[in-house]
Amino acid sequence: MAQSGELGVGTMILIGTVGMLLLAMAVILFFVVYQRRLLAQQEKLQEVQTQQQKALLQASLQSQENERRRIAKDLHDEVGANLSTINLFTKSLEKFIEPTTKASQMLDQTKTLIASTVTSVRAISKDLLPATLDRFGLIDAIGELCERINQTDELTVKFESQTPKERLPVADELTLFRIIQELFNNTLKHAQASEIQLFVHYNTQNLKVVFQDNGVGFDVATLQNSKDSTQGLGLKNLESRAQMLQATLSYHCPPDGGTQVNILRNGNVSQ
């Protein structure tokens, strides 16, 4: 009787032990499998989110371009046309007015105003839709931009490029042009610089743009982490435009002043 009692307990211990071991194995297995699955899900979700953000950004940039095109067209068609007509009328008026009269003075002032308005409208139109870009390519368009800024006498621009006159795809040229435009605008608005150096070199695979000003520089970190959504946005825009070119954009503000922006792309373009 004692024997069977013993066997009973022995069996119980054995069953208990095997049971616990199986449970432990099951838990571990479950854990490993489940954890992997959850992680995979999480990664997929993040991937989707990143793609969405990218798409949104591109859509917004595209709509910006569309707006600009529209405004440039309206400027040219409506305002430009009217200005031409005003100019014609003014020229005709000249015949009917005696020189050295008050009216003649006012007419001269009007002619000056018209001329400056025409210049402004042209400048705005060019900024919005650089016709030179389409017709003559990126280098010429940038050259023209630099010329215009040089003429304002606010600062000097030294533009250097080392590119055979190849052309990038139209969208890429426009993107790069916008980046450079934005960089000029930022410097003009914030940097209080007196000189800008711009170096552009590209071919279908590589891209190198170095933009340097001798202004006050800025603190990249504070700008990027700024709670004010508009402040970091300009930087983000530049970075995402660079991304569209499959290039990387980096800032460098050395302690003794100035700002240097590098846009680099190495290797094959992946469509």
Place this chain on the structure above:
Amino acid sequence: MLISIFLYTWVDALIDITTSSTLLPALLALLLFKKQNAPLKYLSYLLWVATLVEIAAYFLAQNQIPNLPLLHVYVIIEFALLGWMYQLYLYRFYPKYLIPVIIVVFTFLSILNSIFVQKIQTFNTYARALENLLLIVFALSFFYKLLKELKVKYLEKKPIFWINTGILIYFSGSLFIFIFSNFLVKRLALNTQMWIIHAFLNIVHNIFYAIGLWLSRENSE
């Protein structure tokens, strides 16, 4: 007769292996001590204590001196060290004072048990069983925390994964054996069988510790 002699020798070998199986992780712990993060250091302390206890137990046994009192002390130390290792991993996820309180209470209960209930010459089955249950709970809690936080990508490269698995397997497998150890000690055949199972579990769990410690050399935590 022949079978029993063979069994005895084989078991003898197994006992030697299981006793020395603590050496491997203990050595690794010694070599890689500097590279370990704080929780793993507590595991290292435990391994060294375990090795010392095994050596002491062996010599006592050779000299026919009862070595069970060592076990009473060892259980308290083992739980405190492993518990503290878990505390260092879990204190942010679970209430901060939970594990330290459990360690203190367990130590207290274990001492009470050794003095009043299961005197020092018997197996302290109550204490051991409780220790096993608590460590199983800690191991499961750790897995739960890993699932909830989902920070780790390659689990099998993390030392703590292996150590935790080893702890789970060993302490759940040996639970029933420990509960019944006082019963078993009077019945030789059954006792031998059970302790063979325990020996395997012990070897497995030390191997897992060793794997875990080996991985800590890359300082992946």
